[in-house]
Amino acid sequence: MLKRNKLAVLSGLLFLMLALGHIPVNVFPYAFDKNAPVHLLSLIIISTLYAIYIITNHRKLNINGKAVGLVIFLALVLLASAWQSPDFFGSLVGDAGRYTGAVSLLALLIVAIFHAQVNSNQFKKIVLLYSLVVFAVSVIGILQEFDLYELPGDSGVTSTLGNLDFFSAFVATSIPLFFYLFSEFKSKIKLVFIPIIAIEIYSIYLSGALQGYVDLGILGIGIAIFLVRKWIPRFKSSLNFRTFIGTTSIVIWLEGIFLMPFLGTFIPVLGSDVQVRIRGQFWLAATNQFFHKPLLGVGPDQYGHYYEKFRTIDSVNEYPTILANDAHSSTAQSMATLGILGVIAFTLLIALLIRSILIVYDNRIIARASLYGLSLYLFVYLSNATISPITLPNKFLFWSVAGFLVGKAYLSSITPAPHQKLNSRSLVAFLLIAASLNVFVGVNHAIAQYQFMSNWEKFAKDQKTEIVVVHNKFLPCTMFYDYLSRIINSQGNQALEKFSLDQVASNERCVNAQITLAKLNYNKGDLPAMKKNVYLLTEIAPNRSEVLSLAGVYASKAKDKELFDKVTRQYVKLGITPLVIP
Numbered sequence: 001m002l003k004r005n006k007l008a009v010l011s012g013l014l015f016l017m018l019a020l021g022h023i024p025v026n027v028f029p030y031a032f033d034k035n036a037p038v039h040l041l042s043l044i045i046i047s048t049l050y051a052i053y054i055i056t057n058h059r060k061l062n063i064n065g066k067a068v069g070l071v072i073f074l075a076l077v078l079l080a081s082a083w084q085s086p087d088f089f090g091s092l093v094g095d096a097g098r099y100t101g102a103v104s105l106l107a108l109l110i111v112a113i114f115h116a117q118v119n120s121n122q123f124k125k126i127v128l129l130y131s132l133v134v135f136a137v138s139v140i141g142i143l144q145e146f147d148l149y150e151l152p153g154d155s156g157v158t159s160t161l162g163n164l165d166f167f168s169a170f171v172a173t174s175i176p177l178f179f180y181l182f183s184e185f186k187s188k189i190k191l192v193f194i195p196i197i198a199i200e201i202y203s204i205y206l207s208g209a210l211q212g213y214v215d216l217g218i219l220g221i222g223i224a225i226f227l228v229r230k231w232i233p234r235f236k237s238s239l240n241f242r243t244f245i246g247t248t249s250i251v252i253w254l255e256g257i258f259l260m261p262f263l264g265t266f267i268p269v270l271g272s273d274v275q276v277r278i279r280g281q282f283w284l285a286a287t288n289q290f291f292h293k294p295l296l297g298v299g300p301d302q303y304g305h306y307y308e309k310f311r312t313i314d315s316v317n318e319y320p321t322i323l324a325n326d327a328h329s330s331t332a333q334s335m336a337t338l339g340i341l342g343v344i345a346f347t348l349l350i351a352l353l354i355r356s357i358l359i360v361y362d363n364r365i366i367a368r369a370s371l372y373g374l375s376l377y378l379f380v381y382l383s384n385a386t387i388s389p390i391t392l393p394n395k396f397l398f399w400s401v402a403g404f405l406v407g408k409a410y411l412s413s414i415t416p417a418p419h420q421k422l423n424s425r426s427l428v429a430f431l432l433i434a435a436s437l438n439v440f441v442g443v444n445h446a447i448a449q450y451q452f453m454s455n456w457e458k459f460a461k462d463q464k465t466e467i468v469v470v471h472n473k474f475l476p477c478t479m480f481y482d483y484l485s486r487i488i489n490s491q492g493n494q495a496l497e498k499f500s501l502d503q504v505a506s507n508e509r510c511v512n513a514q515i516t517l518a519k520l521n522y523n524k525g526d527l528p529a530m531k532k533n534v535y536l537l538t539e540i541a542p543n544r545s546e547v548l549s550l551a552g553v554y555a556s557k558a559k560d561k562e563l564f565d566k567v568t569r570q571y572v573k574l575g576i577t578p579l580v581i582p
Helices: 006-020 036-056 065-083 088-093 102-116 120-145 164-174 177-184 187-207 210-227 239-266 274-292 303-310 313-318 330-362 368-385 392-410 418-461 477-489 493-506 511-524 527-540 545-558 561-573
Strands: none
Touching (some): 006 036, 006 120, 006 392, 036 392, 065 102, 065 392, 065 418, 088 102, 088 418, 120 187, 120 392, 164 368, 177 187, 210 368, 239 368, 274 313, 303 330, 303 527, 330 368, 418 477, 477 493, 511 545
């Protein structure tokens, strides 16, 4: 039995590694993030193994050219966007703490391709194992809530994801998969699903995150629609027309969610929620970033480096202490970071997915109740992803289901004819390049992470210890500069200046590194060098009080009237009385 199901068992074990992966609390006890780096490394390992499996079996891979073309198009857009970003390596790794850079998306594309070639019997077993892993995550969260299990991350029910919102989204969006499992398994097994679902809902209740309740609400509506489906009128139309209507409807739905923070009390509960209003400000900044670089965006996961430049004055006045390194919306994030080409690529992928669902439905490739369950899962996930950041284990599930459905519609079991082998070869070329790049980045990032954590442990235990630290391109600015500069600070200004210069050479939009250099140059009396720092700072972080203060000091010292007037105008916009610097 194990031999027959080895593919499903292997997939389940790999997902277990991804979802439960973390650094234990007693290992590197001072590390600030023990979850996300492990998720990234696990995803790279999994996708590499999947790529090897697909490549060694590619002669039987007969997939439609449209699907292959879309995958390659998205990959090219992704890499082109990363190349023109302010930090190429940061765009590859990801600079928002959740590691949602180019590498993770390439890995998820491989995950989708792997599940595209899985047959229906294998897939139901894989989904069962994936759902049991989600259940394990929820049980660990409950144990954590009652102080029976200690985990790194925020307080509360966070489990191995380190954050309440991440946990709630992961569990709540996965519950619709049981709708699929109910239609695939026999009655005796179905009885086991009921207490599992109840426990997962209880864990969502303990977390208290609003988005989990929203997901359950959407699920409830979806189940109600299924129950009354016999009374819903149906109209015959072409596949192309239904694909267009389905894609347009999804886009309108997602854009409707985007408008939710700005409709206020017109939207019950959510419209007046503080977190929703804050996210609305993040989305406005994303829109401004999109218009700044409309073609390819600001670069994968580079939202945070442009947020301060493009946040609104209202957000500064209302939420002055809140900075964002993520748009908290996959729609807004993709628009800002990948531009119109990225939006086109994802829209076409959604259209391909909807078309695949319709083909599977028309041809009854799988039971229609099963198809509805998988489609409902995809809808709940997309709705959640539009209002919240999504972790890599959560994304893994989505791309697995999406890949399976596209495979059912567009993957043929017939050995490809000679003229069709180009699709297979193109896909293999993509897998080789993507997997090689992922391994290269993954190994270097893992080494850099280990060195960072080791150095931080030494520093935390004895801040007088001299530690040799050099800038590493695989440790992006947002998450690491402040920590590393604290270590180097004890070694004197010369070492701190060299490290900061290396950082801005890698990414000139690293605000804190530019602030450090501006202060060091002022202390040295090097006004020409300070001028470069403050002029750039007033462009990339024009509303930060520390930046305005430094710019004002420089303008007064250098008698730079133009800059002084600019700073004064910015103070007025912020409703602050300008400081008169003699």
